[in-house]
Amino acid sequence: MAKIKTASDSLTIMTNIVLPNETNSLRNLFGGELLAKMDRCASISAARHCERRVVTASVNHVSFNHPIPEGGIVVLESKVSRAFSTSMEIYVDVWLDDPIAGKKIHTNEGIYTFVAVDEFNKPVPIPQMEPESDLEIERFKAAFRRRELSLILSGRMKPQESVELKKLFCQ
Numbered sequence: 001m002a003k004i005k006t007a008s009d010s011l012t013i014m015t016n017i018v019l020p021n022e023t024n025s026l027r028n029l030f031g032g033e034l035l036a037k038m039d040r041c042a043s044i045s046a047a048r049h050c051e052r053r054v055v056t057a058s059v060n061h062v063s064f065n066h067p068i069p070e071g072g073i074v075v076l077e078s079k080v081s082r083a084f085s086t087s088m089e090i091y092v093d094v095w096l097d098d099p100i101a102g103k104k105i106h107t108n109e110g111i112y113t114f115v116a117v118d119e120f121n122k123p124v125p126i127p128q129m130e131p132e133s134d135l136e137i138e139r140f141k142a143a144f145r146r147r148e149l150s151l152i153l154s155g156r157m158k159p160q161e162s163v164e165l166k167k168l169f170c171q
Protein backbone atom coordinates (compact mmCIF):
# COMPACT_ATOMS: atom_id res chain seq x y z
CA MET A 1 0.00 0.00 0.00
CA ALA A 2 1.25 3.52 -0.85
CA LYS A 3 2.62 5.42 2.11
CA ILE A 4 0.42 8.26 3.44
CA LYS A 5 2.07 11.01 5.43
CA THR A 6 0.88 13.81 7.69
CA ALA A 7 1.88 17.47 7.52
CA SER A 8 3.82 17.05 10.78
CA ASP A 9 6.10 14.52 9.07
CA SER A 10 7.50 17.39 7.01
CA LEU A 11 7.57 20.03 9.75
CA THR A 12 10.78 22.05 9.54
CA ILE A 13 11.70 24.84 11.94
CA MET A 14 14.65 27.14 11.29
CA THR A 15 15.63 29.83 13.83
CA ASN A 16 18.04 32.66 12.95
CA ILE A 17 19.16 35.99 14.31
CA VAL A 18 19.24 38.90 11.81
CA LEU A 19 22.84 40.04 11.27
CA PRO A 20 23.84 43.51 9.96
CA ASN A 21 24.97 42.15 6.56
CA GLU A 22 21.45 40.77 5.93
CA THR A 23 19.64 44.11 6.29
CA ASN A 24 18.47 46.87 3.96
CA SER A 25 19.06 50.62 4.38
CA LEU A 26 16.32 50.74 7.03
CA ARG A 27 18.18 48.13 9.10
CA ASN A 28 15.43 45.56 8.53
CA LEU A 29 15.94 42.08 7.10
CA PHE A 30 16.38 42.37 3.30
CA GLY A 31 13.51 40.73 1.41
CA GLY A 32 15.81 38.60 -0.77
CA GLU A 33 17.56 37.18 2.31
CA LEU A 34 14.22 36.14 3.75
CA LEU A 35 13.16 34.57 0.44
CA ALA A 36 16.34 32.47 0.39
CA LYS A 37 15.72 31.29 3.97
CA MET A 38 12.11 30.44 3.13
CA ASP A 39 13.14 28.47 0.02
CA ARG A 40 15.70 26.53 2.07
CA CYS A 41 13.19 25.73 4.82
CA ALA A 42 10.51 24.71 2.29
CA SER A 43 12.96 22.48 0.40
CA ILE A 44 13.75 20.56 3.60
CA SER A 45 10.01 20.01 4.23
CA ALA A 46 9.58 18.80 0.65
CA ALA A 47 12.51 16.37 0.95
CA ARG A 48 11.23 15.11 4.32
CA HIS A 49 7.83 14.44 2.80
CA CYS A 50 8.91 12.55 -0.30
CA GLU A 51 12.32 11.24 0.84
CA ARG A 52 13.69 12.31 -2.54
CA ARG A 53 15.74 15.02 -4.14
CA VAL A 54 13.50 18.03 -4.79
CA VAL A 55 13.55 21.21 -6.90
CA THR A 56 11.61 24.48 -6.57
CA ALA A 57 9.07 24.61 -9.41
CA SER A 58 7.29 27.79 -8.40
CA VAL A 59 6.99 30.47 -5.74
CA ASN A 60 3.23 30.94 -5.72
CA HIS A 61 2.85 33.66 -3.16
CA VAL A 62 4.94 35.63 -0.67
CA SER A 63 3.71 38.36 1.64
CA PHE A 64 5.84 40.76 3.67
CA ASN A 65 3.48 42.00 6.37
CA HIS A 66 5.82 43.23 9.10
CA PRO A 67 9.49 44.34 9.05
CA ILE A 68 12.04 42.19 10.88
CA PRO A 69 14.73 44.38 12.52
CA GLU A 70 18.46 43.79 12.82
CA GLY A 71 19.07 41.58 15.87
CA GLY A 72 15.55 40.13 15.61
CA ILE A 73 15.02 36.41 16.07
CA VAL A 74 13.34 34.94 12.99
CA VAL A 75 11.55 31.63 13.18
CA LEU A 76 10.53 29.88 9.95
CA GLU A 77 8.11 26.96 10.06
CA SER A 78 7.27 24.99 6.93
CA LYS A 79 5.10 21.97 6.18
CA VAL A 80 3.66 20.24 3.13
CA SER A 81 0.11 21.56 2.71
CA ARG A 82 -0.87 19.21 -0.13
CA ALA A 83 0.77 16.51 -2.20
CA PHE A 84 -0.23 15.95 -5.84
CA SER A 85 1.36 13.35 -8.17
CA THR A 86 4.99 14.46 -8.32
CA SER A 87 4.58 17.99 -6.97
CA MET A 88 3.71 19.31 -3.53
CA GLU A 89 2.71 22.63 -2.06
CA ILE A 90 4.69 23.87 0.93
CA TYR A 91 3.48 26.58 3.27
CA VAL A 92 6.10 28.63 5.11
CA ASP A 93 5.11 30.79 8.09
CA VAL A 94 7.60 33.32 9.44
CA TRP A 95 7.56 34.72 12.96
CA LEU A 96 9.50 37.44 14.74
CA ASP A 97 10.17 36.05 18.20
CA ASP A 98 10.80 38.52 21.02
CA PRO A 99 11.66 36.44 24.11
CA ILE A 100 12.25 39.58 26.20
CA ALA A 101 8.77 41.00 25.62
CA GLY A 102 7.34 37.47 25.45
CA LYS A 103 5.78 38.22 22.02
CA LYS A 104 5.71 36.33 18.72
CA ILE A 105 4.52 38.25 15.62
CA HIS A 106 3.53 36.51 12.38
CA THR A 107 5.50 38.60 9.86
CA ASN A 108 5.36 36.70 6.58
CA GLU A 109 4.10 33.70 4.72
CA GLY A 110 5.13 32.02 1.52
CA ILE A 111 3.67 29.27 -0.61
CA TYR A 112 5.99 27.19 -2.75
CA THR A 113 5.66 24.28 -5.18
CA PHE A 114 8.39 21.65 -5.16
CA VAL A 115 8.77 18.63 -7.44
CA ALA A 116 10.44 15.35 -6.51
CA VAL A 117 12.96 14.30 -9.14
CA ASP A 118 15.27 11.39 -9.86
CA GLU A 119 18.96 11.62 -10.74
CA PHE A 120 18.03 12.62 -14.32
CA ASN A 121 15.81 15.49 -13.07
CA LYS A 122 12.72 13.52 -14.11
CA PRO A 123 9.65 13.98 -11.86
CA VAL A 124 8.82 10.95 -9.69
CA PRO A 125 5.64 10.04 -7.72
CA ILE A 126 5.39 11.11 -4.10
CA PRO A 127 3.36 9.91 -1.06
CA GLN A 128 -0.02 11.53 -0.43
CA MET A 129 -0.54 13.81 2.57
CA GLU A 130 -3.48 13.67 4.97
CA PRO A 131 -4.19 16.96 6.78
CA GLU A 132 -5.13 16.76 10.48
CA SER A 133 -5.64 20.18 12.12
CA ASP A 134 -8.30 22.71 11.02
CA LEU A 135 -5.60 24.95 9.54
CA GLU A 136 -4.01 22.04 7.65
CA ILE A 137 -7.43 21.09 6.25
CA GLU A 138 -8.13 24.68 5.16
CA ARG A 139 -4.74 24.95 3.42
CA PHE A 140 -5.14 21.50 1.86
CA LYS A 141 -8.49 22.46 0.30
CA ALA A 142 -7.27 25.80 -1.07
CA ALA A 143 -4.08 24.26 -2.50
CA PHE A 144 -5.92 22.88 -5.52
CA ARG A 145 -6.98 26.29 -6.79
CA ARG A 146 -3.55 27.77 -6.02
CA ARG A 147 -2.04 24.99 -8.15
CA GLU A 148 -4.41 25.84 -10.99
CA LEU A 149 -3.53 29.53 -10.74
CA SER A 150 0.20 28.78 -10.74
CA LEU A 151 -0.14 26.48 -13.76
CA ILE A 152 -2.17 29.12 -15.63
CA LEU A 153 0.32 31.90 -14.81
CA SER A 154 3.23 29.74 -15.94
CA GLY A 155 1.46 28.92 -19.22
CA ARG A 156 1.07 25.23 -18.35
CA MET A 157 -2.72 25.29 -18.17
CA LYS A 158 -5.39 27.15 -20.12
CA PRO A 159 -7.79 29.15 -17.90
CA GLN A 160 -10.77 27.30 -19.41
CA GLU A 161 -9.25 23.97 -18.22
CA SER A 162 -9.41 25.00 -14.56
CA VAL A 163 -11.99 23.42 -12.26
CA GLU A 164 -11.75 25.14 -8.87
CA LEU A 165 -10.84 28.60 -10.19
CA LYS A 166 -13.77 28.54 -12.60
CA LYS A 167 -16.05 27.73 -9.67
CA LEU A 168 -14.63 30.70 -7.77
CA PHE A 169 -15.06 33.25 -10.56
CA CYS A 170 -17.86 31.92 -12.76
CA GLN A 171 -20.62 31.06 -10.26
Ligand SMILES: CC(C)(COP(=O)(O)OP(=O)(O)OC[C@H]1O[C@@H](n2cnc3c(N)ncnc32)[C@H](O)[C@@H]1OP(=O)(O)O)[C@@H](O)C(=O)NCCC(=O)NCCS
Binds near residue numbers: 056113122123147150
Ligand atom coordinates in the same frame (compact mmCIF):
# COMPACT_ATOMS: atom_id res chain seq x y z
C1 LIG B 1 10.11 21.52 -12.04
C2 LIG B 1 10.49 20.56 -13.16
C3 LIG B 1 11.22 19.34 -12.58
C4 LIG B 1 9.20 20.10 -13.83
O1 LIG B 1 9.59 19.25 -14.88
P1 LIG B 1 8.60 18.96 -16.14
O2 LIG B 1 9.33 18.05 -17.04
O3 LIG B 1 8.06 20.22 -16.65
O4 LIG B 1 7.51 18.07 -15.45
P2 LIG B 1 5.93 18.06 -15.50
O5 LIG B 1 5.34 18.93 -16.55
O6 LIG B 1 5.58 16.61 -15.53
O7 LIG B 1 5.55 18.66 -14.08
C5 LIG B 1 5.84 17.96 -12.90
C6 LIG B 1 4.94 18.45 -11.81
O8 LIG B 1 5.27 19.81 -11.51
C7 LIG B 1 4.11 20.61 -11.54
N1 LIG B 1 4.51 21.95 -11.93
C8 LIG B 1 5.41 22.29 -12.85
N2 LIG B 1 5.49 23.64 -12.92
C9 LIG B 1 4.63 24.13 -12.01
C10 LIG B 1 4.24 25.44 -11.60
N3 LIG B 1 4.78 26.53 -12.18
N4 LIG B 1 3.31 25.57 -10.63
C11 LIG B 1 2.77 24.48 -10.04
N5 LIG B 1 3.09 23.21 -10.38
C12 LIG B 1 4.00 23.04 -11.36
C13 LIG B 1 3.23 19.91 -12.57
O9 LIG B 1 1.87 20.29 -12.42
C14 LIG B 1 3.46 18.47 -12.21
O10 LIG B 1 2.73 18.18 -11.02
P3 LIG B 1 2.05 16.73 -10.70
O11 LIG B 1 2.95 15.66 -11.23
O12 LIG B 1 1.95 16.70 -9.22
O13 LIG B 1 0.72 16.75 -11.38
C15 LIG B 1 11.40 21.25 -14.24
O14 LIG B 1 10.65 22.31 -14.84
C16 LIG B 1 12.67 21.81 -13.64
O15 LIG B 1 13.63 21.09 -13.44
N6 LIG B 1 12.70 23.11 -13.40
C17 LIG B 1 13.87 23.76 -12.80
C18 LIG B 1 13.82 23.61 -11.27
C19 LIG B 1 14.94 24.35 -10.61
O16 LIG B 1 16.07 24.35 -11.08
N7 LIG B 1 14.61 25.03 -9.51
C20 LIG B 1 15.53 25.84 -8.80
C21 LIG B 1 15.47 27.21 -9.32
S1 LIG B 1 16.86 28.14 -8.84
